[in-house]
Amino acid sequence: MSEKEESTLRSVELTRTATAVYTVRNASGAEIQFGHGEGLFSPVELLLAAIAGCSSIDVDTVTARSAEPTSYTVTATGDKLVEDSATRMDNLNLAFNINFPDTEGGQKAAGMVERLARLSHEKYCTVSRTVERGTPVAHTLNVTVGDTTD
Structure with missing residues (x-):
């Protein structure tokens, strides 16, 4: 991958933690939990x-x-x-x-x-x-x- 491609790429990783509940994490380690259910976005x-x-x-x-x-x-x-x-x-x-x-x-x-x-x-x-x-x-x-x- 070229230097230009690396500088433009953005990504997050989603992990399933329960049925219809997920945690998404960015490269710096920040996390948000979301999905379907009370108290979730x-x-x-x-x-x-x-x-x-x-x-x-x-x-x-x-x-x-x-x-x-x-x-x-x-x-x-x-x-x-x-x-x-x-x-x-x-x-x-x-x-x-x-x-x-x-x-x-x-x-x-x-x-x-x-x-x-x-x-x-x-x-x-x-x-x-x-x-x-x-x-x-x-x-x-x-x-x-x-x-x-x-």
Whole structure:
């Protein structure tokens, strides 16, 4: 693999921990447990979280240079639809609710939010841009039956 390929590759590893319960780990060792069940994020909720998180980082990183927000929440919503027996999400929306202090820096930061959210959507948020583009997902299968130890 070339140096360029290594620098662009992103990956996580998912491990089944119980029926419909999984732990995903990234290269730095951070983990999230998700699946179906009480107290777990669903995969769709993780998708919404990824979209909200990606744009939030874009907006927060720049505005925080001028002022720390006194509150910062982003609500990601969407409708789960069934079409021809297949499910998908539609009407995805991010609602930014940010409050800055009433200072010169706070006013400057507040004035940047609309532009930064637009730039995130149009240019910088890898997650939402990938969803909008409709990037294909391929599958590689390695399924065995029986003892695989030597």
